[in-house]
Amino acid sequence: MANVAIIGAQWGDEGKGKVVDWLASRADIVVRFQGGHNAGHTLVVGNQTYKLSLLPSGVVRGKLGIIGNGVVLDPDALLSEIARVQAQGLEVGPHNLRIAENTPLILPLHPALDKAREAARGGDKIGTTGRGIGPAYEDKVGRRSIRICDLAEPETLSRKLDELLLHHNSLLKGLGAEPFEKQALLDALLELAPKLLPFSEAVWERLDEARHENKRVLFEGAQAVMLDVDHGTYPYVTSSNTVAGNAAAGAGIGPHQIGTVLGIAKAYTTRVGSGPFPTELFDDVGKRLGERGREFGTVTGRPRRCGWFDACLVRQAVKVGGIQGLALTKLDVLDGLTELKICTGYRIDGEVVKRLPAAAGAQAKAEPIYETLEGWSESTQGARSWAQLPATAIKYVKRIEELVEAPVTLLSTSPERDDTILVSDPFAD
Numbered sequence: 001m002a003n004v005a006i007i008g009a010q011w012g013d014e015g016k017g018k019v020v021d022w023l024a025s026r027a028d029i030v031v032r033f034q035g036g037h038n039a040g041h042t043l044v045v046g047n048q049t050y051k052l053s054l055l056p057s058g059v060v061r062g063k064l065g066i067i068g069n070g071v072v073l074d075p076d077a078l079l080s081e082i083a084r085v086q087a088q089g090l091e092v093g094p095h096n097l098r099i100a101e102n103t104p105l106i107l108p109l110h111p112a113l114d115k116a117r118e119a120a121r122g123g124d125k126i127g128t129t130g131r132g133i134g135p136a137y138e139d140k141v142g143r144r145s146i147r148i149c150d151l152a153e154p155e156t157l158s159r160k161l162d163e164l165l166l167h168h169n170s171l172l173k174g175l176g177a178e179p180f181e182k183q184a185l186l187d188a189l190l191e192l193a194p195k196l197l198p199f200s201e202a203v204w205e206r207l208d209e210a211r212h213e214n215k216r217v218l219f220e221g222a223q224a225v226m227l228d229v230d231h232g233t234y235p236y237v238t239s240s241n242t243v244a245g246n247a248a249a250g251a252g253i254g255p256h257q258i259g260t261v262l263g264i265a266k267a268y269t270t271r272v273g274s275g276p277f278p279t280e281l282f283d284d285v286g287k288r289l290g291e292r293g294r295e296f297g298t299v300t301g302r303p304r305r306c307g308w309f310d311a312c313l314v315r316q317a318v319k320v321g322g323i324q325g326l327a328l329t330k331l332d333v334l335d336g337l338t339e340l341k342i343c344t345g346y347r348i349d350g351e352v353v354k355r356l357p358a359a360a361g362a363q364a365k366a367e368p369i370y371e372t373l374e375g376w377s378e379s380t381q382g383a384r385s386w387a388q389l390p391a392t393a394i395k396y397v398k399r400i401e402e403l404v405e406a407p408v409t410l411l412s413t414s415p416e417r418d419d420t421i422l423v424s425d426p427f428a429d
């Protein structure tokens with residue numbers, strides 16, 4: 001058995017989509033196990049650019065895609081994403097996309113609550129994507145979710161809507177937002193039922209069959225370790241566990257089936273939304289990274305905050321996420337910088353620490369301690385072998401390996417699918 005789980009090692013947008021697409025050529029099945037359409041994964045294949053939020057990135061390679069029960073699924077977002085990629089020439093239907101029958105749904109009341117809460121936070125916003133992700137996970141844990149399987153049982157659906165609205169309408173009214181009407185929601189769900197139910201099944205059974213048939217499964221993480229609801233920069237996080245361990249619970253497999261864990265990190269750091277970011281740059285270098293890296297959110301279009309590579313943070317992600325190999329992306333964005341900095345630890349209240357503490361106050365005070373390395377003037381854009389890289393770029397990568405305590409097993413040098421350097425195959429047994 002040679003499965004691989006891919007997770008983000010920073011604050012998201014590391015290039016997971018590109019790496020999953022590239023590795024999907026070696027896999028049979030690609031599984032999403034957490035998050036929802038807050039994710040935005042951009043894949044560039046020749047002159048086509050695919051922007052995926054819910055669909056597993058393997059669909060572009062024609063692989064079987066599975067949406068696991070750990071995902072929160074917005075039916076309208078899914079159907080419009082399917083229509084969008086179909087218009088780009090991809091075939092997506094129940095034959096190549098399966099959705100766990102126990103997947104919780106995002107209903108229109110979830111984004112309404114997400115936005116009302118953010119508005120109520122005033123100047124202390126999380127900076128969510130406004131897609132209803134947090135409220136949908138709250139309902140799952142609160143045992144109120146409408147799940148895809150409920151669409152086949154109109155009576156169950158009606159009863160569950162009563163319970164859900166009792167909860168949500170009180171909250172929405174309290175926040176000064178419009179309450180929802182049951183009949184309109186019920187009608188919309190009953191209309192969606194015949195469109196969604198053909199995709200729904202017990203995916204745990206299919207994954208069990210795949211295991212017996214020695215099929216290769218790629219688990220595609222969304223968001224990243226520093227946005228993990230437990231291990232991230234809480235409360236400025238998303239509402240799911242983004243670490244690879246969640247692939248088991250979020251898909252319905254055993255922990256031993258997760259396989260090799262590959263972490264994806266940019267050669268610098270970005271973050272969308274609020275929250276601590278010790279290596280953030282507010283100068284021309286930060287601006288340059290944003291421009292060269294085209295750092296705008298795929299989902300919301302917001303400019304991403306940019307900064308130096310934080311090895312202390314990624315080392316922490318390696319440890320808590322069980323990352324065995326690192327795919328380093330966007331090395332090309334650093335081309336032309338004469339000097340590069342890597343954060344090796346923080347100074348907090350005059351003390352040197354080698355981890356980002358959990359307390360929000362301490363996180364906000366963390367000042368980066370930097371090591372300076374020589375940059376390179378040559379272009380690394382599109383490099384497909386180590387031989388094409390300048391010596392100082394190789395030195396930079398090697399230093400990152402040492403500091404984060406994980407080998408760099410893959411390097412990416414442009415958005416294009418094949419501009420990738422493989423060091424060791426994560427699917428190799």
Ligand code: GDP
Pocket residue numbers: 008012013014015016017018039040041042043044292293294298329330331332333412413414415416
């Ligand atoms: P994800 O959320 O982790 O899948 O990442 P996104 O797709 O949201 O953001 C990564 C962006 O960087 C996308 O626009 C990719 O096309 C682009 N990208 C990925 N790898 C590279 C790379 O090596 N170099 C450059 N310049 N861009 C890259």
Ligand code: IMO
Pocket residue numbers: 008011012013014038039040041126127128129130131132133134221222223224227236237238239272273274
């Ligand atoms: P991918 O998969 C970057 C961030 C939001 C916000 C916080 C909470 O493309 O890497 P949420 O809507 O999830 O409740 O927002 O998490 N966030 C992401 N940032 N990439 C993502 O996904 C993200 N998904 C959520 O900006 O700070």
Ligand code: MG
Pocket residue numbers: 012013014039040041042298
């Ligand atoms: Mg993204």
